[in-house]
Amino acid sequence: MSTQPVDAPYRTALVDACRQAGLDYDGARLLRVHANAIYHLPRENAVARVRNASALERMRIAVQTAAWLAEQGFPTLRPLDVIQPVVVGTHLATFWEYLPPLDGRPADVTHLAGLLRVLHRHPLPPLPLPSIRPVGSTAAEARASTVLSESERDWLVERCVELEEGFARLAATLPWGIVHGDAHTNNLLPHHEGGWVLIDWDSVGVGPPAYDFMPIYLRPRRFGYPHSLWHDFCTAYGIEPVKDGDLNLLAQIREVRSLSAFIRGAEHNPAARTELLNRLSSLMTEDSTRRWHAL
Template structure:
């Protein structure tokens, strides 16, 4: 998706429902797009109609359901998505001056989320390798040998995943639980965002990113200890930790491959990640993007 395409879709959707869109600007563009409408106080999400695994209507329903269970979430600005050509636009409240949560707040909110009773017929079950093939084939900087290795790596991890043991049972998951997906406003409001990955699965999945980022050196020992103490469980002590961390590293590598085109620094990091996965030394030397 190109920035101009996302802005055009959002501008058309907003003006069609009477919202000002003259100051629309792209916030993030990738597989999906995020566009800010400052005058309307709205953040718009744009997804291709043909995108697999993306359902803006379900995302809006999930937000309403989680809010009814006292889980802090961002609120939709409109109860229905809007179809504009080949794109679907959903409109969400904009939280100005918000910042990513600290790890203690993330742990507290994950405990609250994971304690919600499982719903009937609303959420899919976790699929650890969703979008793998699409990202593998479209990843910039991946050659044929990379794709062969990564596909074999996925197959081995899939077998291990099917045999993995999880100590915490099943719960409602965010699915992509990191600090930037939990915002805190200056007034102290907390809100989970990017709800398209919400699903049912083992809570260990949501805890793995923080533990892996700590292994990467992106958090201090004290920050990670505080996270573990607040949540009450260290996923690194779980028998499923070895396969969880490898699956997450595989996903992080493919995510980077989506944005490595024409960026030498990202291309070098992508090559480093693949090399360390092959050698078994990952995540040594992994940098954050």
């Protein structure tokens, strides 16, 4: 028996969004589907990102911030010069320049640290940039989930409240600036003119720069990377490696926030569902040694 492609709802929205934006979707190729669906539009040399329309305001801020940073000379992926985001029913789409992989060059934490150092020292943009949401939409995603059990849902919502309160107390003691909000090496792309650009501004806001350190800080702790990775990042950024206790709350916040994309993906992706339950059970049982897996 045939099954519907995993990206079927996204592709339908993509076609409608491209028509509204006046873009050619012929030959559109799915690159990835997880928290959103990403397509290459070869006729436009562009990428389309399709996701739930509930993120409209965040996507509007993401597009505006990336466009402004690009004008300032910051190495960022540029949004296309079309009116966007484009809303189609329960989905929305944003459109960006396409940068293909070059010679298989891998990004490493030193490239990321260099870009973050510049970003965190950058003046704030002349647009209303919100304060970062420490755990993002995790609580809302949990409440709406049909995958989580009632006990899992209740635990996660309560945990989000605890972490938000803890973050408010901690953030009052730290300096603030532009924060990317999801800073890891998978959000770097090589530019054809050399160097790297930072992509995926969905979570951009103002907040403590240390919040952006967490994806790298957690790699040894959760993903089995060597501990030297964190030291390499700190050296490239220009700070001394911070002791675990000083970053523990931010690390816990990042762990919980990471569940959000998996909650959305679990509705249609068995691999996302498996990893969601793996991560959530490790948090609920306080198992800090459990290995996590990226999708």
